[in-house]
Amino acid sequence: MLLDIKNIDVLYDDFQVIWDVSINVNKGEMVALLGPNGSGKSTILNTVSNLVHHKNGSIHFNNTLISDVPTHKRTELGISHVLERRRVFPHLTVMQNLSLGAWHPKAKEQLSNSLSKIYKIFPKLEVRSNQLARTMSGGEQQMLAIARGMMGLPKLLMVDEPFLGLSPMVMKDLIKIFKNIVSEGISILFVEQNVRLALSMADRGYVLESGRLVIDGKSNDLIDNKKVTKVFLGN
């Protein structure tokens, strides 16, 4: 098991947003984290990155407890997190954004290697390598954000709402790219509100409602599950 989240609670000040949630991701697996707005999906990714601290429970990565590892040391362990709304550095070029993605020594060593690999997956980024990130379209920025995450040589890539605001064409490209990444043995944990889309690509899914895990299982079992429909559509 690559990522093993066990029974965590998360509180913002004294307001509890995550209740006793357990999630795991295996090597080379694509896992979707589903749920309506405000159900705590992003909070879980932020907890794995330690942008938010959890109470109780534990988070293991590669069989080591990482609950107390500070955010900036987690990329080195193999966790890359693509934040919601892309969050590229707007006033830096595409190339500069990418090279900052390879910050830890191991990734730095592989910089030119990773770059040529990234440019093969995202040919547009090579064309635009000297352009400021803020001048690119939303879809291109999303590609850049994912590419930047890949530069850290992750074992686990966490992506928050990757399809938000993308055109169907770009979405299709991105789905293909995700499948490519997984086929290389990298695991993906992503947050998505579109259940059908998410379950059509993921191996497994977890459904959250108001910070609690409602149901989880293989995508095929979830896709027509009544409980899942209930979470999203109500009774």
Added chain:
Amino acid sequence: MTSEIILQAIVTGLMMGLIYALIAAGLSLIFGLMEIVNFAHGEHLMLSMFSSFWLWSLFGLDPIFSIPITILLMAFCGVITHYFLIRYILKAKMLIQICATFGLSIFIRSIAQLLWTPDFRNVDKPLLEGRLEIGSVFIGQPQLVASLVCLVAFIGLYLFVTKTETGLALQATAQDRHAAEILGIPSNKMFAIGWAIGLGCVGVAGGMMANYFFIFTDVGINFALFAFVAVALGGFGSIIGCLYAGIIIGLVESLGGLLIDPSFKLLYVFAIYLLVVIYRPQGLFGRY
């Protein structure tokens, strides 16, 4: 009024402007990085002038030679400021942040008065003395060297921030702290580096000015005010903006003094500040 006098005022203004630019760049770097205004910037300038003075007075080291020591001392002072004060107020409300650095300025100035009295001091017979005469224009040697050193330091700062890996990481942290952190860039370390460089800039300016300026505990106040004007004029967070703004301020100060009335020198500078705030609040090169 002859063209020679105007030329003289332009040269004097330019030389002063380069010094303002470097002081402002330090302020701008710190602000751009963590959105904290260092209201103790003038006191840090005062400290660097005193550093230069004491190194001369106690060890007989000429300000020209003690510059590296002053820079290092000020960089160290920056790290300490971050470690013991700023780090605790990063997430605090803006008013608290203002009170913290403003309080620091009063604290430093009071301690300085306690230790060193409010007397005016100056470095006697420094190596750089006298003036050059080029055509009809007189250029004070220490002033000329100070402004050139500040210009070199400014260029160095600019290249560091835009071309080096650490500089890029500083920019990334300034633009999106969490996104940078998530890539593995430790923001606390970047903040400490930012403070070290910001006060290092002040160290260069103060150390060079110790050659020809009176050194006293309130010396930094006007310089800090000018630095605020320069940062606002150049655009918050823009380092290159500080260069243009510093030069503009230097020129306005000296030309205004010459053409209108020298006793209102400060007035002209602050009039520009008001105009900028009203008509172009983002400054000349600002992003905000």
